[in-house]
Amino acid sequence: MDIPHQRLVYFQVTIEAGSVRQAAARLDIAPSAVSRQLSLIEEALGAPLLERSRQGVVPTPVGEMLLDYCRKRAALDDRFSETLDAYQRLETGHLSLTVGEGFVGDLLDTPLRTFTERYRGVRLDVNTGSTSDIIEAVVEDEAHIGLMYHERLHPQLRFWHSSRQPLVALMSPSHPLAAVENELPLATLSEHPMALWRTGHGVRQLVDEGFREAGLGQHVTMQTNSLSVLLHAARSELTLTLLPAFAAARELEDGALVARAVDCERFRQAHAHIITRVGRRMPKAGLQLLRHLERWMRAFKSRLVSG
Structure with missing residues (x-):
């Protein structure tokens, strides 16, 4: 039914007012204009809408159906306005994030x-995934926001915020290297057992690149796809691991682990990123969350690491 909204308003006001003349007075237009609009509706529907009674004009059966439609449409309009208003005030909405596992503790401790x-x-x-998973989720609009580590250029990604977060050596306070105050050379690290992410993980790729460029190998005694396993292995004193400091923020604050800087330029230049898809219109709540993460997450603030 293609009847202009204003024409339906004239009809509803006429029923409520009880006459064309009173409806015209309420609408501040000429009675002939109201009559003309009513005639156009009747022409579109192919049926009369009004009949006269002692109380004034009353709707015909078709007029009753149209009046019911007008009232339901008005209720829908009101409900939409209320929903939109709540959305604009950030009282409702849905946001999806895909993040690297190392961001989870930092993300949940305070920001979220x-x-x-x-x-x-x-x-x-909130979903976790590898760097490739994060990029795919953001590019395919499965996630509004992605949090990922290490440099990774992509033509469809907008790097909303980036923060330099060097890869550091994490170990127990009783580990032999914990007493070293200067940056740890890669040659020194290569002599100690390490627990690392499995081959293919973004951080593992960074580690392998750094050691390969130095012409060194790693003494890898454990590989895993779990951040929890890496942190527990580092706490055991048997191994150390290589991660950005924010991934072990709680353990570092509690003193369960210590972080030592590593003398490797590739490690020093690694970054944490907040990403969105280029051209995606972010909902208001999404923009607010982006600013909130940038302001509150440790991953996007500078951290002091010994060495």
Whole structure:
């Protein structure tokens, strides 16, 4: 039914007012204009809408159906306005994030907790994945926001914010290298057992590149696809691991692990990134979350590491 909204308003006001003349007075237009609009509706529907009674004009059966439609449409309009208003005030909405596992503790400790406390109606979906998974999720619009580590150029990615987060050596305070105050040479690290991500992980690629460029090999005694395993292995004193400091923020603050800088330019130039897809229109809640993560996450602040 292609009837202009304003024409339906004239009809509804006429029914509520009880006459064309009173409807015209309410609408501040000539009665003939109201009559003309009513005639156009009747022509479109092929049926009369009004009949006269002692109380004034009343709707015909078709007029009753149209009046019901007008009222339901008005209720839908009101509901949409209320929903839109709530959305604009960040009271409702849905956001999806895909992040590297190393970001999870940093993400949940404070940033997401404070965001969800402030915007309780916004639902968050948080998924983890490899660097390739994160890029695919953002590019394919499966995720509004991605958090990833290490440099990775892509023509469809917008690097919303980047922060230099060097790869560091993490170990138990009782590990022999924990007492070293200067940057640890790669040659020294190569002599000690290490627990590392499995081959193919973004951080492992960075580690392999650094050692390969130095002409050195690693003494890898454990490989895993779990951050938790890496951190527990480092705490055991038997091995050390290589990660950005923010991935072990809680363990570093508790003193369960210590971080030592590594003398490797490739490690020093690694970055943490907040990414979105180029050209994607971010919902208002998404823009607010981007600013919130940039402001509150350790991964996007400078950290002091010994050495």
